[in-house]
């Protein structure tokens with residue numbers, strides 16, 4: 265692993281298509297089109313209590329796209345070198361997170377829903393759950 269690689273530059277907002285309609289707007293996501301990986305799993309976070317935070321881990325190989333389907337929340341991305349906070353509050357923006365990026369989610373608004381499209385099935389062995397382990401794997405020491 266090249267420790268100097270800035271992984272946060274690879275994480276980006278994906279502008280999803282919008283069909284505007286006075287009856288209500290529509291957004292769609294097509295495999296192979298809007299997401300820079302093959303989607304193998306979909307999950308969502310909901311009923312998040314006020315003040316709670318989620319995440320607090322990195323994935324070894326998993327790519328993800330996060331969307332605020334309802335309400336809003338923040339995603340803090342950290343590659344061991346730098347970190348940045350991304351506020352998601354629109355259902356037509358997806359945040360692409362590449363592998364090996366530490367993330368935390370907080371500042372959930374009441375009733376918010378976080379949809380996650382993922383490149384693989386759930387596997388606990390794909391996680392770094394200790395920040396020190398993650399930094400070591402990035403070759404950045406503790």
Ligand code: TYD
Nearest residue numbers: 305306307309317318319320321385386387
């Ligand atoms: P985790 O990925 O740590 O959640 P978050 O990053 O949103 O805080 O997962 C929380 C728990 O749910 C953990 O015990 C693993 C389980 N889980 C599954 O069984 N399948 C899944 O697809 C996901 C994402 C989690």
